[in-house]
Amino acid sequence: DAGITQSPRHKVTETGTPVTLRCHQTENHRYMYWYRQDPGHGLRLIHYSYGVKDTDKGEVSDGYSVSRSKTEDFLLTLESATSSQTSVYFCAIRRTGELTEQYFGPGTRLTVT
Amino acid sequence: AQRVTQPEKLLSVFKGAPVELKCNYSYSGSPELFWYVQYSRQRLQLLLRHISRESIKGFTADLNKGETSFHLKKPFAQEEDSAMYYCALKSHGQNFVFGPGTRLSVLP
Numbered sequence: 001d002a003g004i005t006q007s008p009r010h011k012v013t014e015t016g017t018p019v020t021l022r023c024h025q026t027e028n029h030r031y032m033y034w035y036r037q038d039p040g041h042g043l044r045l046i047h048y049s050y051g052v053k054d055t056d057k058g059e060v061s062d063g064y065s066v067s068r069s070k071t072e073d074f075l076l077t078l079e080s081a082t083s084s085q086t087s088v089y090f091c092a093i094r095r096t097g098e099l100t101e102q103y104f105g106p107g108t109r110l111t112v113t
Numbered sequence: 114a115q116r117v118t119q120p121e122k123l124l125s126v127f128k129g130a131p132v133e134l135k136c137n138y139s140y141s142g143s144p145e146l147f148w149y150v151q152y153s154r155q156r157l158q159l160l161l162r163h164i165s166r167e168s169i170k171g172f173t174a175d176l177n178k179g180e181t182s183f184h185l186k187k188p189f190a191q192e193e194d195s196a197m198y199y200c201a202l203k204s205h206g207q208n209f210v211f212g213p214g215t216r217l218s219v220l221p
Binding site: 040045102 | 119122145147149155156157158159162164165199201203207208209211212213214
């Protein structure tokens with residue numbers, strides 16, 4: 001599905017380095033989300049956006065920042081990566097219409113060594 | 114507070130056996146509930162939602178407001194059903210709250 005893509009798909013980085021993950025959508029949806037997926041915790045919301053330059057914190061936002069300068073792109077930045085941020089990161093868009101759903105990207109596997 | 118719980122981390126059943134994945138929620142008001150599935154190394158995808166009252170891949174889920182539950186059921190499990198299943202609630206703020214997930218393993 002090309003509606004939402006994430007880059008990179010895999011990344012290994014060292015503790016203390018900055019990392020930026022990109023989420024790109026082609027469907028012009030207003031709402032976009034970043035989640036992390038960890039065993040035993042399921043999906044936890046990091047940040048979300050409800051429009052260009054409009055963002056808000058989720059459940060686990062410490063250590064993360066986001067930016068949305070264009071409707072189609074939502075960036076997640078780890079200012080100084082830590083080993084606890086090793087995870088799989090999923091971006092999602094909210095598809096609206098007659099029925100609402102969250103539609104997910106393919107995920108980015110991040111390893112912080 | 115809005116919360117979704119899935120008490121089983123792992124559920125193993127034999128092929129052809131019935132499956133029930135449990136989901137309970139806490140929510141004030143009329144909830145909108147969903148089941149998402151993630152097959153190995155794939156993206157999460159919507160399986161079904163309660164307001165559609167649909168059956169997808171043989172799975173059904175009924176909302177029980179009295180028990181605040183939305184259990185996912187299938188009468189005869191198939192090996193291809195092996196996956197991670199997440200129950201989710203659309204919250205007042207229009208965000209989704211996900212449960213911790215249950216890994217279903219269907220044994221041959």
